[in-house]
Amino acid sequence: MRTHRIKTDGLTQQVLEAGPEDGELVVLVHGFPELGISWRAQVQALGAAGYRAVAPDMRGYGGTDRPEARDDHTILHLVGDLVDLVRALGRDRAVVVGHDWGANVAWHAALIRPDLFHAVACLSVPFQPRIPKGPPTVLMQALARRVGLGEFYINQFQAEDAHLEFEADVASALRRGFYAYDGATPDNRRSTGFQPEGTTFLSAAPDDATLPPWMSEHHFAEYVEAFTVSGFRGPLDWYRCIDLNWSLTAAFQDRRIEVPAAFLVGDRDPVRVYAGQHEARMKDWLPDLRAQVVLTGAGHWVQQERPQEVNAFLMEFLSARGRPD
Incomplete structure (x- = not known):
């Protein structure tokens, strides 16, 4: 791996890459708060199997450029970055794999550019079709009131200064975030995504949160170093563009993802509390869905857990799908 x-046309992207240059291109898209290194085990395995595996630090993260404007982090920018990356790698087709926020990006890449992204596999976050009723944050507020579990964390992230709490103590923020969504964390200490009154995504996590069993101190230090430099404003701008994304994707209302697809989720993933109904x-939305797997005992950070x-x-999906024409 290197x-x-x-x-690229839009920005300079840092990538983790392995495999032969002439291998079928597989682009792996991370989520929040992660980096291209979150896919290290998959990049290594795919590369060894003959695929050209590429995991970028996404816009606003790590070693990739960090645009200043909030509205430069829309879903169209993020999909555009993947298109630019594939072109810069000298290819005109790729498989796209996503996790967490990266799953949303990967689903939309296959939705918007099926000519380029000819297969898609996602982890943790199912495809969620655009709802024509209104902006997502309004619907999220209504959901929070209906379930009565507190304020939804994505609504809290809409605040223009929400990233400052993360930047006040980067190591603590990352440790709490990884712990709150990990499969090994006890049920009564794992997050639901809904914050009790007077708490935030970070303050609701236990003060004695520890690193997950799969996270070494060295690996954790890589995240701390990267986010200390890059900060959290850009990553949270992804969330602050959710309503704008809804407006920008009106042209794709009711469109289905027609390319071969696969989905995997851990049965202890907190995302299932608020997005599990879409599974x-x-x-209905992915007519060529080849596999839908629930991994017993796994939490949210499934590719690392x-x-x-x-x-x-991933190997089974890629092999059963067959090589492109």
Whole structure:
């Protein structure tokens, strides 16, 4: 594996890469608060299997450029960055794999550019079709009131200064975030995504939060170093563009993802509390859904918690789907 930077039309992207240059291109998209190194086990395995595996630090993260404007972090910018990356790598087709926020980006990449992203596999976050009723944050507020569990963390992230709490103590913020969504964390200490009154995403996590069993001190230090430099404003701008994304994607209302697809989620993933209902209808929106797997005992950071199972899932999907024409 090697880490290097690639100049694309829109920005310079740092990527983790492995595998032969002529191998089928697989682009792996991380979520929040992660980096390209979150896919290290998958990049290594895919590269060894003959694929050209590339995991970028996404816009606003790590070693990739960090635009200043909030509205430069829309879903169209993020999909555009992947298109630019594939072109800069000298290709006109790729498989896209996403996790967490990266799953949303990957789903939309396959939705908007199926000519380029000819297969998609996502972890943790199912495809969620655009709802024509209104902006997502309004619907999220209504959901929070209905379930009575507190304020939804994504609504809290809309505040223009929400990133400052993360930047006040980067190591503590990351430790709390990883702990709150990990499969090994006890049920009564794992997050639901809804924050009790008077708490935030970070303050609701236990003060004695520890690193997950899969997270070494060295690996954790990589995250701390990267986010100390890059900060959290850009990553939270992804969330602050959610309503804008809803407006920008009106042209894709009711469109389905037609390319071969696969989905995997841990049965202890907190995302299932507020997005799990979409899992039951995935076949309606992904008619070529080849696999839908629930991994027992796994939490949200599934590709790092259970790398061997995730690697096997991706290999099986790529192999059964067959090579492109």
